[in-house]
Amino acid sequence: MKTLPYLAAAMLIATSASADTTDDRLHEIEHFFENAVVLNEPKVVDCTLSGGTQTSCFSITVKAEPQDYTPGPWCPTSINDDASAGGIWLNEGEVLDVDGTFITELSTLYGDENWQLFNEATGEVNVTDTQASCEAAARPDVDPEYNNFCVQCLPEYMDGDASMTYIIPLEPQLSAQTVQTNTAGSGLAHNGVRLDGPAPVDAILSAYTVAPFDDCGGHVNTHVGYHYHAVTDCLDQPAADGKDAAQVGIAMDGHAIYTHLLSDGSEPEGLDACNGHSDENGVYHYHAGAAGTNAILSCLKAEVGCASEDPDAVCDASARRPRP
Numbered sequence: 001m002k003t004l005p006y007l008a009a010a011m012l013i014a015t016s017a018s019a020d021t022t023d024d025r026l027h028e029i030e031h032f033f034e035n036a037v038v039l040n041e042p043k044v045v046d047c048t049l050s051g052g053t054q055t056s057c058f059s060i061t062v063k064a065e066p067q068d069y070t071p072g073p074w075c076p077t078s079i080n081d082d083a084s085a086g087g088i089w090l091n092e093g094e095v096l097d098v099d100g101t102f103i104t105e106l107s108t109l110y111g112d113e114n115w116q117l118f119n120e121a122t123g124e125v126n127v128t129d130t131q132a133s134c135e136a137a138a139r140p141d142v143d144p145e146y147n148n149f150c151v152q153c154l155p156e157y158m159d160g161d162a163s164m165t166y167i168i169p170l171e172p173q174l175s176a177q178t179v180q181t182n183t184a185g186s187g188l189a190h191n192g193v194r195l196d197g198p199a200p201v202d203a204i205l206s207a208y209t210v211a212p213f214d215d216c217g218g219h220v221n222t223h224v225g226y227h228y229h230a231v232t233d234c235l236d237q238p239a240a241d242g243k244d245a246a247q248v249g250i251a252m253d254g255h256a257i258y259t260h261l262l263s264d265g266s267e268p269e270g271l272d273a274c275n276g277h278s279d280e281n282g283v284y285h286y287h288a289g290a291a292g293t294n295a296i297l298s299c300l301k302a303e304v305g306c307a308s309e310d311p312d313a314v315c316d317a318s319a320r321r322p323r324p
Contacts, residue, residue: 022056025170029058032250036192037063039163040311044170047315049303050184053173061165061311062192064225065155066216069234071226074212074219075150079104079123087212087219090201090230093292098212100125103150106210115208117148125150131157131222138221140200142207151204151211153220162225164194165308167315169254172284172302178274179253179300184307184317185227186297187251189235193218194227194307195249195257198294217291223309231260231288231296239263248288253302256285274299 022044029042040061047057076086079100086098091109096102103125106115118125126149128134134153137146166188181197189195204211213219217230228235235248236259245258245268255276262268268287270277275297276286289295306315 022170026058029060029250032190032247033060033062033188033192035067035190037065037067038192039063040165045167045315047167047169047305048318049169049173049305049315050179050317051173051175051303052318053303055169055171055173057167057169057305057315059165059167059315060188061163062188063163064193064227066191066193066226066234068191069216071155071216071218071220072152072214074098074152074214075125075127076100076103077125077127079118079125081125087214088217088230088291089210089212090199090292090294093290095230095292098150098210110205112208115148117150117208117210128152135222137207137209138211140203142203142209144207146207146209148208151209153222155220155226157220157222158225163309163311164224165311165313166252167305167308167313168250168252169303169305172254175253175301175303179302179304181252181295181297181300184252184304186300187249187257189228189231189249190237190247191235194224195231195251195288195296196224196227196229197296199229201294224307228296229294230291232291235259245287251286251297251300252304252307253300254305255300255302257297258285258287260288260290272301274301276301 042058042060045059048054074087081100083097083099089096089098103117107113128137128151136143137151186195216234217232218228220226237246239246244262247256249257251257278284306317
């Protein structure tokens with residue numbers, strides 16, 4: 001029969017090993033986000049996930065400011081502008097350049113003659129060029145005054161100290177059913193920019209507006225700042241040793257997100273409905289959807305954490321329990 005001192009020593013060793021594992025994980029996370037603008041370094045916090053599971057998460061506060069490129073442009077100002085003056089638009093799986101020709105051919109693209117985003121006499125494109133107009137046009141119920149506008153919000157419209165805090169499980173907790181990405185988003189990119197859920201394209205188009213993304217798949221709203229709706233080569237980095245693709249982010253459920261294609265340019269095989277599969281070691285991970293799909297991830301397999309503008313917020317995502 002084991003003595004009490006022996007059991008106490010065994011428990012102490014197990015606790016120490018667990019702490020070492022957590023410290024190693026935090027160091028991995030710190031390294032992963034080393035090129036992001038990190039305001040509060042990753043730390044372990046208690047959290048309640050979307051399915052009600054109480055567990056340990058890491059919390060990180062970042063500014064959505066990519067360090068290796070400047071976001072934009074989004075909207076051309078003239079129908080004579082080439083692709084360098086605008087961003088991209090996603091349509092039925094395709095990535096389209098938002099240039100002057102795109103603006104003039106919207107009525108053909110969507111089979112509706114009510115599209116008219118430019119002045120026929122001058123060729124000037126209708127663009128939201130103030131914070132007030134951007135906020136009126138970028139909301140779900142677009143202000144009718146801004147029908148037939150190219151909608152863009154600029155990074156400088158955000159407060160200088162604006163940030164987002166992400167609270168993500170250290171270890172994924174499998175969900176009883178898949179979780180949609182349209183509330184908490186898909187995850188966080190290695191440069192500190194939010195990987196969002198699908199853009200509300202139907203609402204945008206119903207008001208005869210387009211809200212382009214820049215060539216990196218991002219645009220701005222005044223709530224979460226600059227964020228991505230597509231993963232492009234702007235997030236490419238070398239694949240880690242032993243991996244067949246580069247990791248671009250961490251999903252809101254704690255699983256890794258890799259590039260759409262493998263490093264050799266081939267398509268990953270055996271992806272499930274959420275764009276995920278397990279590697280040869282049984283480790284589950286996602287691959288980002290093709291840029292034109294407007295779905296970085298189709299869904300999430302595990303319970304998700306929280307994203308908040310409040311760096312001191314306590315994460316209780318159970319109010320967003322997935323519904324059948």
